[in-house]
Amino acid sequence: MLAYDVFSAEKPGKRLLLLGTVHGNETCGYFAIERLRKKIISGELLLESGEITTVPISNERAFRQGVRLTEDNLNRSFFWSGDGHFLSDNGNKIVENEDVGNQFDMRAEMGDIELQKKVGQAPSSYEQERAKELARLFVSKDAEIDIHSQTAEGESYCFGQNESLELKSYLNALGTKNIIYGWDKMYPEGDFTSENLAEKMGILGTTVECGSHENPDSIEFAWRVILNALKYLKIISDKTYLQQFVQMDEKYRYQKISKNLRMIKMYRWIDGGKMTHDWKHLETINEGDVIAHTNSGETIIAEEDCLMILPNYHPIRNNEEWFYLAKIED
Structure with missing residues (x-):
């Protein structure tokens, strides 16, 4: 069963979904989200408005084994919308009561899982089951962040699923050094990532890469991204943000976007x-x-x-x- 927490302020406001360890060996999101949970529970970090849903361990089986995945790539398995409907082969619409099996021939040729099933049929792997569970948490959210790290050393960045002014403003506020556009164009056979699901459900969503797996700095960059998101969405006050901000080492503090890629x-x-x-x-x-x-x-x-x-x-x-x-x- 998927474990998550929902923290709500008395005042209504924006609702943020935070995902960690979608890939089990990318643990910076886990540690950063756990830090947030502990600070909220202890009363050190007060919510001004809105709501935060935290999922520190999105791919529990892979996380426990210390591996990226067990059967499938979870961040290529968001085939279902939040209400359980099956997304079409290009991820751009939701289809009902239709045999969609043949639409995935290209995915099979390219090494992904061949999905020969009808709408509503149960997922065929552990990661697909988790993706369908996670998709339900996207419902009624305003924003989402899927926190990752990478194999190679390199600067932090996030993905822009589209180029709307609203999404660009959100991504710039997160404080990564780069924003990468055009990820979906790399997958003409269908983009089934978490940020694609967020876009199709009308949510400001992104995947953030915080550095290499082994670099402890990745946890601090993930924490900074979370704080910047909470401030931007007005879930925490400027005063609360500043209290947390001054505790960070200077090298982890907010920096403006240097490159669009x-x-x-x-x-x-x-x-x-x-x-x-x-x-x-x-x-x-x-x-x-x-x-x-x-x-x-x-x-x-x-x-x-x-x-x-x-x-x-x-x-x-x-x-x-x-x-x-x-x-x-x-």
Whole structure:
């Protein structure tokens, strides 16, 4: 059973959903959300208005095992809306009373789970079950943050699912150093991430990457993001925010967005391969640089100046995401 807490102020206001450990080995969200829970319960952090729903452990089985996933990628498994309806193959509409099995042939070819089921049929894996449970918590929320970390070292960033002024304002307030747009364009077969679900349900949603798994700074960046969100949504007062803010080390305090990035390409790990060196997340790649070699004999060369995004040095499945490329926007 999914464990979560709901903390409400007496005064009505915005309602925020916080998710941690959607990937079980990405624990910065767990520790930051647990810190928030303890501060609220102890009375150290007072809510001014609204409501916070906290899920420190979203993927309990993977979290207990210390692994990213057990059967499926939970952050590619949000196939259901909050009311249990099945999302279509491109995630852009909700379908009812329709056999949608054949719509997922492309997903099967690309290494994801083949979904041959009808609307309302039970999920076929542990992560799909959790995704359907988590989706219910999105109902009646105003904002959502899914807190992650990454394998490679690199700066913090968040994803912009769309480019509305409202979402841009929210993302800029979170204080990450970068915002990445165009993630959904990397998945023409369907985007079934938490931020996509948030968008389809009319919520200000994002996934935030707070640094590498092993870097303790990732917990502090996650904590800063949470505080910035609470202040922006007026769930805590400026006074409460300042009280928490001054307790942080200066290097973790709010910083303005330095770069907006645009995703341009994604490469999958097909039958093995090796990168030319240990690329860091957001490392600069020059046009003509050799990025990687595949076991099938292909040499992957940068077609233009770009940045490395989320290099995956430990792929465990054929066709799993290997790395992405992005450009800095003017």
